[in-house]
Amino acid sequence: MSNIEISPESRGVPLSEQLARGDLLAAACPSRDVLKHLTSRWGVLVLIVLERRMHRFSELRRAVGGVSERMLAQTLQHLEQDGMVARVAYQVVPPHVEYSLTPLGREAAEKVRVLADWIETSLPRIARHWEKRNAAGAVEDMQATQPL
Amino acid sequence: MSNIEISPESRGVPLSEQLARGDLLAAACPSRDVLKHLTSRWGVLVLIVLERRMHRFSELRRAVGGVSERMLAQTLQHLEQDGMVARVAYQVVPPHVEYSLTPLGREAAEKVRVLADWIETSLPRIARHWEKRNAAGAVEDMQATQPL
DNA sequence: TACAAAAATGTAGGTACTTACTAAAAATAA
């Protein structure tokens, strides 16, 4: 928390109002938690799917390939706590719960989707490097030019 | 790998040339690995720091708060294998290794930095939701309007 | 009288991530 400045005149002001811009390079900054939630294995995919439209829990589970119920529920809780996802549960049996993005979540999802899109379209270029790894071995390192 | 189409006339063509656009929502797509590397706990921060300029190993370690040597080395290896990071080792004692971004890595870093910047500037808005979590409890769920 | 439905929750167990610590190498400074 050493990255957050708290001025003397901020007494009485809610903690949220005091928070300065986060600094991800500082180990103790709370923004690290947000980054963790947004870039988690399933967080990224959930944001992308929810950006398209509202989903029910099991719809979401089908849309995101390979996610377990446990992890999906946990991921959604994190995103909800960060104000990214809105959860609306209808008190009926069987349960009916709808998940959608908040305005905040929509901003985040856009950034995440840009990255995801880039990965998907760049995959061929990236995959080209995977083969090199095996072919390497000989001239791996450069010769020393000057001993620093 | 069911998301990758291989046409009959692609025999003999290197695997990298055959790779179609990735699909992150498919559980078996190799793009999932790239996403994992780029959005890993330290991968994001390394990309952001390297986007500014080339760094030596220990410079990088100091710049990225909280990373251990082990994890930094591992993260750099992953990014190097994906063609994001260029590693130049001078054969001197003590060792001197320089890490920088490839053109591919620079593209990825830009996307990642946009997300990171958004998180840092949005932290106050996000933090506002963290307090709600405790204050909740009463009217958590909506009343059923229609039983589906 | 079972059984299925939807969304979680709880637990046990395994896997993967992380850290801390040790080791290496050769030249230079003390």
Added chain:
DNA sequence: TTATTTTTAGTAAGTACCTACATTTTTGTA
């Protein structure tokens, strides 16, 4: 001679993540 420097590999140990399975609820259906 000993300590220091820089980067990385290796190991053991701890922690966190993740999956699989069982459980819950109540209405409607076979």
